[in-house]
Amino acid sequence: xxxxxxxxxxxxxxxxxxMIEELSQILHTNQNLTAGVVERMGKFREKAKGKKLDxxxxxxxxxxxxxxESNNIEKELSKLRRALEDTELERKENWKLAVYGANILxxxxxxxxxxxxxxxxxxxxWHKNYRTQLAAERDENLKLRCQxxxxxxxxxxxxxxxxxxxxxxxxxxxxxxxxxxNDALRKEKRFWKRLAxxxxxxxxxxxxxxxxxxxFEEKNRLVSRDIERGVLE
Numbered sequence: 650x651x652x653x654x655x656x657x658x659x660x661x662x663x664x665x666x667x668m669i670e671e672l673s674q675i676l677h678t679n680q681n682l683t684a685g686v687v688e689r690m691g692k693f694r695e696k697a698k699g700k701k702l703d704x705x706x707x708x709x710x711x712x713x714x715x716x717x718e719s720n721n722i723e724k725e726l727s728k729l730r731r732a733l734e735d736t737e738l739e740r741k742e743n744w745k746l747a748v749y750g751a752n753i754l755x756x757x758x759x760x761x762x763x764x765x766x767x768x769x770x771x772x773x774x775w776h777k778n779y780r781t782q783l784a785a786e787r788d789e790n791l792k793l794r795c796q797x798x799x800x801x802x803x804x805x806x807x808x809x810x811x812x813x814x815x816x817x818x819x820x821x822x823x824x825x826x827x828x829x830x831n832d833a834l835r836k837e838k839r840f841w842k843r844l845a846x847x848x849x850x851x852x853x854x855x856x857x858x859x860x861x862x863x864x865f866e867e868k869n870r871l872v873s874r875d876i877e878r879g880v881l882e
Contacts, residue, residue: 671736 818824
């Protein structure tokens with residue numbers, strides 16, 4: 650049954666379990682060697698009983714047998730020593746790689762924290778600047794709206810004044826009478842002025858726009874005279 654492991658302890662537990670497995674393999678090898686020795690001792694004991702050897706002969710026979718197999722044991726021990734040295738070297742190299750990787754991860758974590766801090770600072774500054782610009786634009790928009798409303802109010806007031814003036818002109822009969830009298834006096838003034846100054850042409854600068862209020866009959870007379878001049882020429 651597996652249990653949850655705290656963060657950061659999984660690698661340590663894996664290393665401990667690998668050491669336990671190596672120790673169990675060594676114990677298993679020792680047990681096999683011990684069993685082999687016991688088995689050989691049993692065989693020599695059976696031979697000794699069959700040949701009726703005493704203890705000294707039994708010990709010398711066992712020693713000679715062991716000496717024969719000692720060369721093979723030494724070879725196996727040298728191989729095991731080499732394998733152990735290689736394992737220790739690999740373990741040291743793996744430990745160096747693990748420490749190097751841990752340093753890289755620590756440096757990367759620190760840089761990520763620094764980037765996060767700088768990003769938060771830049772984001773806060775951007776939001777502050779954006780809010781400042783937004784407030785300024787809102788104030789400018791409010792001023793423009795106030796100016797537009799003032800212009801609308803002034804236009805409404807001017808339109809009201811024009812309507813009042815037109816209403817006054819339309820409803821005031823005295824103003825119409827004065828206008829008619831003014832037009833009549835202007836025409837009479839032009840008539841007497843033309844009568845008094847017959848040598849001045851009709852299109853001379855002497856006749857101003859204010860005095861050049863010609864009625865319909867006068868315009869017809871001027872057109873007829875221009876036509877007669879053209880025919881004569």
